[in-house]
Amino acid sequence: MVEIKTADELNKKFLREGMWPTIFCNGCGHGVVLEYTFWALEELGLDMDKVIFASGIGCSSRLPGYINADGLHTTHGRAIAFATGIKAADPDFHIIVFTGDGDCAGIGGNHFIHAARRNIDMTVIMINNFIYGMTGGQLAPTAPLGSVATTAPYGNIEHPFDICDLACALGANYVARWGVSHPYQPIKSIKEGLQKKGFSLLEFLAPCPTAYGRRNKLGDIKKHWAWYDDNTILIEDYEKIMTYGSEEEKEQVKDKIQLGVFQDIQKPGFFESYEKLVDRLKEKEAKTKEGKK
Amino acid sequence: MIEVREDWCKGCNLCIERCPIDALEESDVLNRRGIRPPRLKKENECNYCRLCELICPDLAITVISDDPDEEEKKPVKKTLLTPVGGKIK
Ligand SMILES: Cc1ncc(C[n+]2csc(CCOP(=O)(O)OP(=O)(O)O)c2C)c(N)n1
Ligand code: SF4
Ligand code: SF4
Ligand code: SF4
Ligand SMILES: [Mg+2]
Numbered sequence: 001m002v003e004i005k006t007a008d009e010l011n012k013k014f015l016r017e018g019m020w021p022t023i024f025c026n027g028c029g030h031g032v033v034l035e036y037t038f039w040a041l042e043e044l045g046l047d048m049d050k051v052i053f054a055s056g057i058g059c060s061s062r063l064p065g066y067i068n069a070d071g072l073h074t075t076h077g078r079a080i081a082f083a084t085g086i087k088a089a090d091p092d093f094h095i096i097v098f099t100g101d102g103d104c105a106g107i108g109g110n111h112f113i114h115a116a117r118r119n120i121d122m123t124v125i126m127i128n129n130f131i132y133g134m135t136g137g138q139l140a141p142t143a144p145l146g147s148v149a150t151t152a153p154y155g156n157i158e159h160p161f162d163i164c165d166l167a168c169a170l171g172a173n174y175v176a177r178w179g180v181s182h183p184y185q186p187i188k189s190i191k192e193g194l195q196k197k198g199f200s201l202l203e204f205l206a207p208c209p210t211a212y213g214r215r216n217k218l219g220d221i222k223k224h225w226a227w228y229d230d231n232t233i234l235i236e237d238y239e240k241i242m243t244y245g246s247e248e249e250k251e252q253v254k255d256k257i258q259l260g261v262f263q264d265i266q267k268p269g270f271f272e273s274y275e276k277l278v279d280r281l282k283e284k285e286a287k288t289k290e291g292k293k
Numbered sequence: 294m295i296e297v298r299e300d301w302c303k304g305c306n307l308c309i310e311r312c313p314i315d316a317l318e319e320s321d322v323l324n325r326r327g328i329r330p331p332r333l334k335k336e337n338e339c340n341y342c343r344l345c346e347l348i349c350p351d352l353a354i355t356v357i358s359d360d361p362d363e364e365e366k367k368p369v370k371k372t373l374l375t376p377v378g379g380k381i382k
Contacts, residue, residue, distance in 0.1 A: 006355050006356070007354065008296060008355040011352055020301060020352075021300065021301045022351065024350065024351075026303040026305050027303075028350055030350070031349075031351055031352060032348055032349075035347065035349075035352055036347075180348070183344070183348065221305050221307065222307070225307060225311075
């Protein structure tokens with residue numbers, strides 16, 4: 001395998017160039033997540049014939065269409081269910097699900113819950129832009145309090161869904177959240193997620209200047225991107241400040257969104273347990289047959 | 294050297310604004326969207342950190358090191374930036 005050195009070579013390998021440029025708005029964070037995923041795949045050297053992408057509906061769910069690999073663009077919220085099916089048909093495949101906050105935490109919430117609980121072997125990359133971008137900016141279940149959306153014109157009064165907390169509680173093997181403006185930790189983290197057996201969730205906080213930023217007065221693209229830097233904190237730093245910091249420092253960071261790896265454990269994935277079950281039953285059957293002889 | 298796929302650039306200017314050493318500027322040509330894609334400033338100070346390439350939402354930038362020794366090695370993907378929070382420049 002030729003080692004890829006430049007972004008141009010990377011694009012030639014991974015992009016379905018005829019589909020390019022994307023439909024994404026100027027300054028949308030989705031493309032960045034795609035690029036980080038490419039670098040992670042390239043650094044791992046995975047055989048792209050053994051990687052399948054699945055997605056639901058939304059701007060974020062269009063990503064598999066831009067990738068030169070097999071992909072399933074499914075119905076809204078159902079990507080994880082389809083992905084489970086692919087994995088069941090051939091557990092040799094690596095499954096990557098691209099999904100949005102509406103797709104994954106809203107309409108597809110229950111699929112997500114049970115896939116995480118069952119520890120189904122897949123990597124879910126949920127791109128959280130706090131909004132239903134594709135349909136023009138309805139309130140998403142992940143939107144911070146006070147967010148303005150077409151369906152929340154006076155500001156959101158519903159408490160946002162922390163999807164990473166949920167995944168941790170359900171015992172997913174790998175759970176991490178990142179922003180899009182700093183490349184190295186997320187690329188490394190996607191690699192870790194891809195290598196994990198069982199369920200891994202990577203949540204990306206991605207700017208949506210059109211449907212979220214504009215409505216919430218977050219300013220132009222530059223300011224909108226800076227909002228994410230100013231309002232997030234690495235979990236390690238957060239914990240240190242919360243333990244050793246002064247009251248003033250605590251006050252400054254207490255409402256920031258935490259980034260980092262929240263869970264990294266090694267429970268057997270569903271298909272590993274399933275294989276063992278099949279082996280056990282086969283053995284049992286062989287024994288009973290022998291007994292009959 | 295940086296190469297820009299001019300037709301892919303949507304003009305968000307994030308590359309220009311986030312370059313840690315302010316090495317980029319808008320060029321004086323318009324692409325077919327009526328946008329001025331980035332280019333390196335005349336006095337080329339690019340240190341090949343590749344941040345612009347990695348955060349370009351439209352995957353329009355490729356950074357190629359001009360340093361002949363550098364070509365041999367895998368490009369260094371390290372920036373001097375702090376991980377999160379704080380100001381960039
Ligand atoms: C069953 C069904 N309900 C509603 C829709 C309309 N719809 C299309 S995309 C979307 C929201 C997508 O939001 P999200 O997953 O956050 O993606 P984004 O566009 O923000 O990336 C909705 C409600 C649909 N396509 N199918
Ligand atoms: S509406 Fe938002 S999420 Fe959709 S492409 Fe535009 S910026 Fe991106
Ligand atoms: S980051 Fe990419 S899309 Fe944005 S101005 Fe630079 S080259 Fe163009
Ligand atoms: S590679 Fe780094 S220094 Fe060079 S233009 Fe890009 S961001 Fe600036
Ligand atoms: Mg969304």
